[in-house]
Amino acid sequence: MSNAEQNPVAKSRALNFGLNFLRGGLIGIAEIIPGVSGGTIALITGVYTRIINSASDAVRGFLLLFGFSKTKLAESRTRFKAMSWALLVPLLIGMVTAIFVAAGVVEPLLEQYPTLTRALFAGLIAASLIVPIRLSGARWGLFDYALALLAALAAFALTSIPRAMDADPGFFVIVASAALAVCALVLPGISGSYLLLALGMYAPTLAAVNNRDFGYLGTFVLGAILGLAGFVSALQWLLEHKRKLTLVVMTGLMVGSLRALWPWQSENGELMPATNFQFEILAFVVGVLFVAAMIWFEKLALNKASKLS
Numbered sequence: 001m002s003n004a005e006q007n008p009v010a011k012s013r014a015l016n017f018g019l020n021f022l023r024g025g026l027i028g029i030a031e032i033i034p035g036v037s038g039g040t041i042a043l044i045t046g047v048y049t050r051i052i053n054s055a056s057d058a059v060r061g062f063l064l065l066f067g068f069s070k071t072k073l074a075e076s077r078t079r080f081k082a083m084s085w086a087l088l089v090p091l092l093i094g095m096v097t098a099i100f101v102a103a104g105v106v107e108p109l110l111e112q113y114p115t116l117t118r119a120l121f122a123g124l125i126a127a128s129l130i131v132p133i134r135l136s137g138a139r140w141g142l143f144d145y146a147l148a149l150l151a152a153l154a155a156f157a158l159t160s161i162p163r164a165m166d167a168d169p170g171f172f173v174i175v176a177s178a179a180l181a182v183c184a185l186v187l188p189g190i191s192g193s194y195l196l197l198a199l200g201m202y203a204p205t206l207a208a209v210n211n212r213d214f215g216y217l218g219t220f221v222l223g224a225i226l227g228l229a230g231f232v233s234a235l236q237w238l239l240e241h242k243r244k245l246t247l248v249v250m251t252g253l254m255v256g257s258l259r260a261l262w263p264w265q266s267e268n269g270e271l272m273p274a275t276n277f278q279f280e281i282l283a284f285v286v287g288v289l290f291v292a293a294m295i296w297f298e299k300l301a302l303n304k305a306s307k308l309s
Contacts, residue, residue, distance in 0.1 A: 017090045023047055024094025026294075031095075031185060031192055032102045032206070033110075033121055039188035040254060043131045044294060047087060049239060052186065054083040056236040059229045103209040115263035119280035122261035123287020129254055131295070132188060136247035147245065148252035155256025158195075162268045169204055171219055177201040178223025183231045188250045197269075 023045040027038040042048040061079030064072045109117050133140075140148075169177070177199050181192035196202040208216035238246040263280045264272040274280070 013086075016086065020047070020087050020090035021094035024091035024096075025098040026094075027091070028095035028098030029102045029106070032099060032106045033193055037125075037188050037254070037257065038185050038192070039250075040125060040128050040131075043135070043188050043250075044128050044291060047091070048188070050084045050087055051091070052232060052236050052239060054088055055186070055228060055232045057083045059232055063229075100209060103206055114265075115280055116283045118261045118263045118265070119283040120287045122258055122263070123284035123289075124291055125254055125258055125261060125287075126284075127288040127291035128188075129251060132247045132251045132254070136244045136251070138244060140248065144244070144248045148248050148255070151249045151252025152256035155253045156259045157256075159257055159260035160269070162270075169201060173201070174216065174219045175223035175226065177205075178220040179227030179230075182224040182227040186228070186232060186235060188254055 023042070026045065027041045030041045031038040039048065042051055057079045061076045061083075064076035064079065066072075136144075177196060180199075181195050181201075185192040193202060196205055204216070205220065207213070208220070235246075259271075260269075262271050263277075264274055266272060
């Protein structure tokens, strides 16, 4: 292959690496923010299905290792090879980097400008609703709207749980909280951070990230792996065999999750009436425009990458 032919391929790979790093960064930032779902960001940026499929392959490949036979080991290698490594490696690097960087930035923003910050994120989620609706394909019927409404009510109820006092967690509490949070992470509309907040585990986990408490973080990762192993395969099956209904439910979950991002809330999460909301409306509009720009940029970058490949 000549240098002229290699250059476009190298450029395409570099562009894809940069895009996937950016996607991971956005997902990582979302996971720091209570009320914002990393799964929603993965949907917007067009990598949600590939992440779920790769996670399912990873879980099955790992479980096959315990078969202790040549056939099982061969199946395990096939599963690991099927994973989208070109997506996952830069995505995970970007996600981890963003979590460590954003943890020190988001906390003071939420403390100093809570209504503006929540209004901005509410705009992000509201604009993102177009993504699962488009992906669901066929026109919605009465049953679809009813199912979305039930999902929205469930998410509204979940985000209405009073926030617990910050816990002093032990090993099993950390593992169980992480397992629940990672299930929320892969569901668009359900925020793992908000779930941790309701359990009283958000502040200890954020402090562990900021303080580089690797003992706590290692325990948390263990819980996340266990939760992922028990949930992601079922979600992959639903996306393959019940795609429209799954995306309808995801849309409803995203609508209901907006309750967690109502700008005016008490310390324990009770909703309060709006006051002096001009700047909050502006922040909401900025969030909507950011998502619109992100969707447009994603489409433009994919078109450019396809031309280079």
